[in-house]
Amino acid sequence: MRLSEDYKILLEEKDIPTSWYNIQADLPNPLSPPLNPATKKPAGPEDLAPLFPMDLIIQEVSTDRWIEIPEKVRELYRLWRPSPMYRAYNLEKELDTPAKIYYKYEGTSPAGSHKLNTSLPQAYYNKISGTKRLTTETGAGQWGTALSIACSFFDLECEVYMVRVSYDQKPYRRIFMETYGANVIPSPSSQTKSGREILEKDPSSPGTLGIAISEAVEIAASRSDTHYSLGSVLNHVMLHQTVIGLEAKKQMEKADAFPDVVIGCCGGGSNFSGIAFPFFTDILNGKKIELRAIEPTACPTLTRGKFAYDFGDTAKLTPMLKMYTLGHDFVPPGIHAGGLRYHGESPLLSQLYHDGYITARAYNQRDVFSSAVLFARTEAILPAPESAHAIHGAVEEALACKESGESKTILFNLSGHGHFDLSAYDNYLSGQLKDAPLSDELLEKSWSTLPEL
Ligand SMILES: Cc1ncc(COP(=O)(O)O)c(C=O)c1O
Numbered sequence: 001m002r003l004s005e006d007y008k009i010l011l012e013e014k015d016i017p018t019s020w021y022n023i024q025a026d027l028p029n030p031l032s033p034p035l036n037p038a039t040k041k042p043a044g045p046e047d048l049a050p051l052f053p054m055d056l057i058i059q060e061v062s063t064d065r066w067i068e069i070p071e072k073v074r075e076l077y078r079l080w081r082p083s084p085m086y087r088a089y090n091l092e093k094e095l096d097t098p099a100k101i102y103y104k105y106e107g108t109s110p111a112g113s114h115k116l117n118t119s120l121p122q123a124y125y126n127k128i129s130g131t132k133r134l135t136t137e138t139g140a141g142q143w144g145t146a147l148s149i150a151c152s153f154f155d156l157e158c159e160v161y162m163v164r165v166s167y168d169q170k171p172y173r174r175i176f177m178e179t180y181g182a183n184v185i186p187s188p189s190s191q192t193k194s195g196r197e198i199l200e201k202d203p204s205s206p207g208t209l210g211i212a213i214s215e216a217v218e219i220a221a222s223r224s225d226t227h228y229s230l231g232s233v234l235n236h237v238m239l240h241q242t243v244i245g246l247e248a249k250k251q252m253e254k255a256d257a258f259p260d261v262v263i264g265c266c267g268g269g270s271n272f273s274g275i276a277f278p279f280f281t282d283i284l285n286g287k288k289i290e291l292r293a294i295e296p297t298a299c300p301t302l303t304r305g306k307f308a309y310d311f312g313d314t315a316k317l318t319p320m321l322k323m324y325t326l327g328h329d330f331v332p333p334g335i336h337a338g339g340l341r342y343h344g345e346s347p348l349l350s351q352l353y354h355d356g357y358i359t360a361r362a363y364n365q366r367d368v369f370s371s372a373v374l375f376a377r378t379e380a381i382l383p384a385p386e387s388a389h390a391i392h393g394a395v396e397e398a399l400a401c402k403e404s405g406e407s408k409t410i411l412f413n414l415s416g417h418g419h420f421d422l423s424a425y426d427n428y429l430s431g432q433l434k435d436a437p438l439s440d441e442l443l444e445k446s447w448s449t450l451p452e453l
Contacts, residue, residue, distance in 0.1 A: 007089060009102075009251040011082035016074055017246040020239045023277045023348060025065035026284060029355055031235075031347055032322035035309060040453060043319045050221045051228040053129035056122065059236040067239060073121045076153060080109045080116075081243065085251040090378040092398065099401035100257065100409045101394055104248045104275060105381065106416060113384065113416030114271045115146035115231050118240035122229045123150035132225040133157040137187065137212030140166055140338030141173030142384070142416055143231030148182035159226075161187040161215045164207035166338050173420050187212040194218050194315035208331050209342045214315035221317070232268025233312065233321070233346050241274025244413060249278055252411065259289060259411035261397055265389035266293040266302065266360070267339045269346030275413040276358070277348075283357065293349070293360045294393040296368070298436040299332040301325065301345045302353055302360035304443060308450055312344055320451060323350040327446030333436030335365050336424035337385040343446075363392050364435040369428040371395045372418070384416040385424050 024031070033042040048057045059067060069077070088101040106114035126134060134156055138144030144160040151158035160182050167174060167186040174184045187207045188195035194214035198205050205211070213230075220228035230237060245262075252258055262279055264272030276291040283289055293302055305324035312318035314328055323345045326332075330343040345353075352358045365385070372388035374395065375381065383391055390412045401408050418425070427433045 007087055009085040009087070009255045011247060011250055013078050013082070015247070015250055016077050016081050017069065017243050018074070019066035019068050021242040021246060021278050022062055022065055022067050022239050023280055024063045024235065026280060027351065029351060031351055034319040034321050037311060037316055037318065037320055040320070047319060051217065053125045053131060053227060055125040055129065056236045059239055060234060070121070070124060073124050076120050077243065082247045083108055083244070085248060086379070087255065088379055091375060094374065094378045095395065095398050095402065097398040097402045098405060098407035099398040100407065101398055102252065102255070102257065102259070102409070102411045103394070103414045104244060104251070104411070105414045106244060106271065107381065107384070107414060111142065111146040111149055112419065113142040113146065114241060114244060114274060115143045116149060117243055117274065118231065118237045118270065119146040119150035119229070120153070121240050123147070123154040123156055126227050126229070127154040127156060131156065131227045133159065133223070134227055134229045135159045135161070135216040135219045136229045136231065137161045137163070137209055137216045139163050139209050139341060141170050141177065141420065142339055144177050144182065144184065145173065146231065147229055148177040148180035151182065152180040158182040159216070159219065160184045161189065161212040163187055163209060163212050163338065164205065165334055169423060170420055187215050189215060191215070192218045194317070206334065208314065210314035210328055213313035214317050217313060217317045218315070232270040232342070233344060235348055237270050238273040238277065238346055238348050241270045242277050244271070244274035245276060245278030248275055248411065257409050260408040261290045261292055261410050263292045263294060263390050263393040263397070263410065263412040265340060265386050265415060266295045266345070267342050267386060268344065269293070269349040271413050271415040273346060273349050275411070280357070291358045292393060293353070293358060294389040295360060295362050296335055296337055296340050296389065297362045297364050298335045298438060299326065299341050300362040300438065301343065303362045305345070306447060306450070307350060307354050309453055310344060310450055321347050323347045324353065325450070326443060327449050329449045330446040333438070335436055336421060336427070337365065337389065339386040340389065361393060363389060366428070366433055366435050368392045369433060373428070381414065382418045383414055384418040385421050387415040390414065
């Protein structure tokens with residue numbers, strides 16, 4: 001059998017990248033700086049220091065192309081990295097497409113998703129700077145799980161504000177986090193001023209990521225032994241996730257293939273950036289590759305958002321970031337891909353999208369679940385609802401190839417498994433899953449809350 005006919009394209013532990021790729025070194029247009037939420041002036045290290053250790057603040061603004069991965073983090077990456085790449089032969093056959101479909105699978109991580117790629121370095125840099133405790137938010141529970149595992153490795157306390165609706169719907173995720181020693185609190189909670197204000201207005205608020213971020217940031221800012229940790233959006237998170245794309249490039253080379261299209265689902269942008277950014281250098285060198293982000297129609301940040309300065313959270317505590325946003329007050333419909341229900345987007349990804357280097361598409365959740373089930377029945381992996389957006393993107397592209405007769409090479413990132421999302425599958429299989437269309441009026445109303453500068 002030729003290598004290119006293998007189902008699995010595997011690397012060895014020695015192939016784990018030694019450095020992350022920092023796309024800030026290669027940006028055609030520079031990023032607009034984050035702004036202090038009170039003064040609206042560019043935020044300096046002193047504005048970020050109550051929340052993050054200095055190593056991460058430096059990574060946030062660094063323009064060095066390569067940033068070395070600390071030995072301790074590489075050692076822990078070896079628990080599950082390099083992650084496997086698969087050629088989706090069964091799916092290709094089922095679709096009867098001339099396209100070649102490859103996918104990188106991040107669900108083999110102990111956390112079940114790509115999020116451990118950044119929680120480990122974040123916990124590491126906090127530990128060596130003397131932090132005792134980390135706070136964070138989680139939507140569907142994937143990020144909270146990843147941070148709980150990282151904190152248990154580095155002996156840090158971990159406090160997770162979990163969006164209320166997920167806390168109620170996903171008790172197993174909570175127990176998963178608690179097993180690693182995390183304290184999981186449903187958000188909005190009465191523990192913070194931001195939470196109490198929301199509960200006063202709406203005692204049965206289902207919560208949002210924006211509210212949970214406010215609570216976690218508020219606690220971190222008020223305690224000197226505590227820092228905050230974010231699972232997406234920020235530059236240093238995109239940086240850490242590039243291990244995915246750096247490995248994927250080696251794996252494609254091993255398979256004697258190169259992608260025409262690279263696809264990832266998009267919440268705050270980290271798994272998409274993780275697989276796509278390392279291919280940006282090839283684009284700059286003249287290769288024609290489409291980098292395509294996929295989002296839900298219920299939370300269409302790139303496809304229907306505005307490129308503007310906005311807050312990262314509901315209570316306006318975080319620095320203001322220039323990004324694609326639906327407005328910090330936006331409450332997305334309760335779709336099952338909880339990790340894609342964020343109003344904002346990574347500033348790096350936003351800038352590149354704005355400059356035309358990245359494309360985006362939005363899909364309805366019923367179409368997404370139909371591709372998720374097709375994928376499970378052909379490739380056997382049961383995907384997370386978030387990751388299923390990328391699958392649907394790949395399926396759509398493969399069917400377009402069938403129509404046109406092109407045999408494109410498609411690479412997508414399967415960011416996690418869906419073993420804790422079975423109620424969503426149950427909903428779909430029993431015919432109860434609904435799409436959640438978004439009216440222009442709702443978006444207009446939400447944009448009216450964008451800060452004036
Ligand atoms: C499995 C999975 N994929 C994707 C995402 C979206 O986040 P991001 O855009 O940062 O990758 C999440 C977020 O929780 C997730 O859990």
